[in-house]
Amino acid sequence: EVLLVESGGGFVQPGRSLRLSCTAYGFTFGENSMSWFRQAPGKGLEWVGFIRGEPYGGATQYAASGKGRFIISRDDSKSTAYLQMNSLKTEDTAVYYCTKMGGSYGDYWGQGTLVTVSS
């Protein structure tokens, strides 16, 4: 059974950094692309970025909202993907979801982790 478990969310002040983790179970992690999405309170879904699997060299792509501030990485030995968020803004407040990518869609989603950016 595929399972994705996010962690690392919490309360952080504007301008600070936070790193989210997503640990995967039940599939061959290294062969798969992983993506991060987010959902601000009461709002719709927004793509944050993705990292391709080892067969594709682990290339990354980011949404404009996080480009230059967010970094996605992975440690295939730990079956874990990371989202490093720097220079956080209040508008980054959201539930962050990691997904396993089946092509260009998220076929399995984690339960989400809440990030609150506030002074």
Add this chain to the structure above:
Amino acid sequence: QSVLTQPPSVSGAPGQRVTISCTGSSSNIGAAYDVHWYQQVPGTAPKLLIYSNTNRPSGVPDRFSGSKSGTSASLAISGLQAEDEADYYCQSYDSSLSVVFGGGTKLTVL
């Protein structure tokens, strides 16, 4: 402002059929990028409902179906059930190298 356009809400009585539209442009849906649909019950994570325009993941009832034509796509739900009450999102890819979403549609089962 979402790149893909969905109606904010739709409703239907149990047993009825409803459709949710998703309108894009020549840089996403019209550029032959696939459309995918997610169901999100409030307070829970989204769940993949339809992938690559028309395909249902294992476990999704055949009451749910997807279609795509030109710059638009649609999700149809037949035989509405109370458990179908949720938010529905369409998603595609854009030639600006970005994954894009619709703003979501709230389905109310009357």
